[in-house]
Amino acid sequence: MRKIALFALAGALALSACGKKEEEPAATNNLVEPPVENVIIEEPDAVLPPPSNNAVATPAPPPSVSEQQQIQDDADASGMTARLPQEGEESQPADEASHSAP
Amino acid sequence: MNRPDMIRFSTLALLGASVLSASTLPAYAQTPVTQPPAMAPTLPPAMVQPLPPAPLPAPIPPLWATQEAWANDWLRSGAEQGLTARRKATATLTGDALVSALLDRAKALSTGRVDAADFLEIWALRPEPYDPRPGLAKAVAEDRLAQWANALTPPYAGYEGLRKGLATYEAIRDKGGWPVLTATSAPMVVRARIALEDRSVTPTENLTDVLQRAQRRYGLNPTGLLDTRTLAALNVSVDDRIAAIMANMERWRWMPRRLPVNRVQVNIAAAVLTVFEGDQPVTSMRAVTGSPQNATPMLSSNIHSIVVNPPWNVPMSIARRELFPKGRATLAKQGYKIVKTPEGGERIVQPAGPNSALGRLKFDFANPFAVYLHDTPARGKFSSYDRLASHGCVRLEKPVSLAELMVASDPDLNGQIQTLIDSGKTQRVSLPQEVAVYLLYWTAFASSNGTMSFRADPYGWDKLLAEKIEASSSRADPTAAPAPTPTIASKD
Numbered sequence: 001m002r003k004i005a006l007f008a009l010a011g012a013l014a015l016s017a018c019g020k021k022e023e024e025p026a027a028t029n030n031l032v033e034p035p036v037e038n039v040i041i042e043e044p045d046a047v048l049p050p051p052s053n054n055a056v057a058t059p060a061p062p063p064s065v066s067e068q069q070q071i072q073d074d075a076d077a078s079g080m081t082a083r084l085p086q087e088g089e090e091s092q093p094a095d096e097a098s099h100s101a102p
Numbered sequence: 103m104n105r106p107d108m109i110r111f112s113t114l115a116l117l118g119a120s121v122l123s124a125s126t127l128p129a130y131a132q133t134p135v136t137q138p139p140a141m142a143p144t145l146p147p148a149m150v151q152p153l154p155p156a157p158l159p160a161p162i163p164p165l166w167a168t169q170e171a172w173a174n175d176w177l178r179s180g181a182e183q184g185l186t187a188r189r190k191a192t193a194t195l196t197g198d199a200l201v202s203a204l205l206d207r208a209k210a211l212s213t214g215r216v217d218a219a220d221f222l223e224i225w226a227l228r229p230e231p232y233d234p235r236p237g238l239a240k241a242v243a244e245d246r247l248a249q250w251a252n253a254l255t256p257p258y259a260g261y262e263g264l265r266k267g268l269a270t271y272e273a274i275r276d277k278g279g280w281p282v283l284t285a286t287s288a289p290m291v292v293r294a295r296i297a298l299e300d301r302s303v304t305p306t307e308n309l310t311d312v313l314q315r316a317q318r319r320y321g322l323n324p325t326g327l328l329d330t331r332t333l334a335a336l337n338v339s340v341d342d343r344i345a346a347i348m349a350n351m352e353r354w355r356w357m358p359r360r361l362p363v364n365r366v367q368v369n370i371a372a373a374v375l376t377v378f379e380g381d382q383p384v385t386s387m388r389a390v391t392g393s394p395q396n397a398t399p400m401l402s403s404n405i406h407s408i409v410v411n412p413p414w415n416v417p418m419s420i421a422r423r424e425l426f427p428k429g430r431a432t433l434a435k436q437g438y439k440i441v442k443t444p445e446g447g448e449r450i451v452q453p454a455g456p457n458s459a460l461g462r463l464k465f466d467f468a469n470p471f472a473v474y475l476h477d478t479p480a481r482g483k484f485s486s487y488d489r490l491a492s493h494g495c496v497r498l499e500k501p502v503s504l505a506e507l508m509v510a511s512d513p514d515l516n517g518q519i520q521t522l523i524d525s526g527k528t529q530r531v532s533l534p535q536e537v538a539v540y541l542l543y544w545t546a547f548a549s550s551n552g553t554m555s556f557r558a559d560p561y562g563w564d565k566l567l568a569e570k571i572e573a574s575s576s577r578a579d580p581t582a583a584p585a586p587t588p589t590i591a592s593k594d
Contacts, residue, residue, distance in 0.1 A: 060310045060326030063318070071376070073318075074386030076549045077557075078367040078376035079542050080260035083360070 160239045162201050169247055170196060176251055177203055183255060184268050184351035185210055201238070208234035211254040214355035220570045224399035224471065225563075227542070229356045261354040263548025268347045270554070271340055274298055279340040283333055292328060295336060300553050319555040321372055323487045335556070346546040346556060349564040352571065353543065358402070365538040366405065366475070366504075368496055370398045371545045371557040373489035375475075375498065377507060385507065390478065390489045390497035397561045398494050400543050403467040404536040405475070408505050410522045410529050412464040414452040417472055420493055421450045454528045462523045463501040465508075466530075467539055475539070477501040490560050496541065508533050 065073070165173060174194050180186040185207075195203055213229035221228060234254075241250030255261060274280065280295050281287075287295075289309045296316050297303035303312050310326035317324040320335040363381045368374070368389060376386040392398035416425060416438075425433060430440065439451045452458050461477025471494065478497040483489055498504060502519055509515035512534040522529065545557045545564055559565065 057327075060314060060324075062324055063311070063314050071383050071386045072550065074374045075376045075378075075383035076547055077372040077374050077544065077555065078369045078383075078386070079357075079540075079544055080258060080263055080547065080550075081357075081361050081365075081367065081378070082259040082381060084257045084259060084262060 160236045162235065162239045163242045164197075165200065165242055166245075169242060169245065170200060172247055173200055173204055176247075177207055180207070181272070182269070183211060183265065184348040185215075204238055205234050208238060208251075208254050210355075211251075212355065214352050215571045215574060216352070216567065217570075217574045220574055222563075222566075224397055225356075226399050226401040226469070226471070227353075227356050227540070230358065256354045256357055257359065258354065258357070260544075260547060261351060263552065264347050264351045264354065264546060266552060267546070267548050267554040268344065268351070270552075271344045271347060275340045275344060280336075282337050283328070285328060285333065287328075292336075302551070302553070319549075319553065321487060321555070321557045338556075343546070343554070343556065345568060346559065346564050347554070349567045350544055350546045352567060353400075361540075362538040364535070365540060367540045367542060368398075368475075369547075369557075370400070370490075370496075370541055370543045371560055375496065375504075377504065379507075385500075385503065387499040387504070388484045388489065389499065390483050390492050392473075392492050392494040393490050394560050394562075396493045398473060398492070398496060398541055399469070399471045400541055401469055401471070402538065402540045403469050405465050405467045405508065405533060405539050406536050407466045407533060408508065408519075408531045409460075409464040409466060410519070410531060411454040411462055411526060412458065412460045412476070412528060413454045414459045416450040416452065417493075418449065425450050454526075461497075461501065463498075463505050463519070465501075465504070465539075473541075475501075475504075505531075508537055511535065 174192075177195070178192050209232060212234065213232045218228070237250055241247050255265075280298050281291065283292060283295055290305075293303060293305070293307070293309060293312055296312050300312070300315060300319070302315075313328060313332065314324040314326045316336065317326075317332055320332070322331050322335060325332075361381075363378070365378050367376050367378065368391070370391045373389045373391045374386060375389045376383050378384065425438065428436075433440065433450065437452060437455070437457060439453060440448050441451055443449050456462070457479050459478070460474075461479055463477045465475035467474065473494045473496070475496045475498055480497075483491055483497070484499045502523070505519045506517065509519065509531065515531060515534070522531065543561070543563055545559050546554060548554050
């Protein structure tokens, strides 16, 4: 009797293993919205800042410029109107009146 | 110099008017023909004599062979003075053609190549009329052509600095220019690029320092970062830099040959003001100049007075465009007053006070554009590196110190400006001496060590000037063979 039972069990196991169908896909309930998860699938890599040749990323403090240097720089920017000595002139003359062309 | 002619013309016109009026007056108003009208202008016969014939042009002696050779060489040097973008092949001239070319070149170097009729109205700083013929005739006769030629160019360090800078940038161009930089350019590439313009750069110098110096030369915020604006300035082509230098050399030719030793100069493009005393800069300050839509004119004038606590009589153009659309209630709330004009119209006045658009001081000088130097309640702009934002006036960072300088020679006014302001009273203070003021437009200038600085061309005047020269200056370099492909940079 025990032998018969063992054979029956082995046969059942063999049958179940050979005849197993592919698993059915899990039934989905189309009436239920899947929960929205705040997860980005395939999140792209964060854009890296472009390689910078600046040693520091923050602005450097303004360069130290003396008042006299600033005046000279501004004078250059306003037009270096220091008059060059012309032939026959000893130095830079200061003529307030003449606006004559050569 | 033409005043006598103008008076004669005016008098003749008056005579014509009197004849016309006499013939059209009603009979009861006419005086008998036998008597001249009592109020009619009467002129001595000498006043209506015909104009004397124009003097003949000074004859120019024939040039010797050595003079002709020198003159042809000199004519080929147009590129060195920024008259041509590159050296060009030129034919050898003789006789009248050579004399004509010399006269044209002399005029181009002395007063520029823009025809008087081509000046924009707001390019009100214009060269004096100049006839090169007498000088050339004298130079040929005395065999002093080189000295004559040397005296033609503007006798200022600024022009000379540009001339040297032009040679530097043309050499850079001839060696292939500079590379285009990006934010990823290697530090050594950036350093090498900047070193092309700034010879003080060393291979081991901190890049931040190199960049800050470059940013100061371009009028940018000296952050030491290779930011977008710095990249843009560094990537301006060398040809465009050369064109800017040439445009500024041309504007130098409009300057008077002698400037008053005491003067105020404003660079509109850089929005900066410098005070010169005894021909030396004694103080400077930031300014706010006209926006591109409200360009500050180039001009020269004399500051004759300062208005303390000035009201602002709003120009109608600004009132129509910006204030009247706000509505009367809003204007009243903002402190404006609408007043009737004698013609029956209305104008807007902003009373004097701390919020007046003119601030506490206005420096008055005659000009047809209604622009002035003045204080402003909007102080924040002075810390910006973009200071072209006014309606055309020049707003001053330190108006009180400028006013104090101008009145210092008057013992009654010396040190009194702040007191006058504090009084709250509107009053005009006449200056002990008028002070010359020059509103100039420089987009390229050399520092004393020869390094060039540049500003953007906010009004587009460099390009416009190049176009005007291109249109009118075939006479400037008549020996030049036509360029194969004319470009804007070919300013001959």
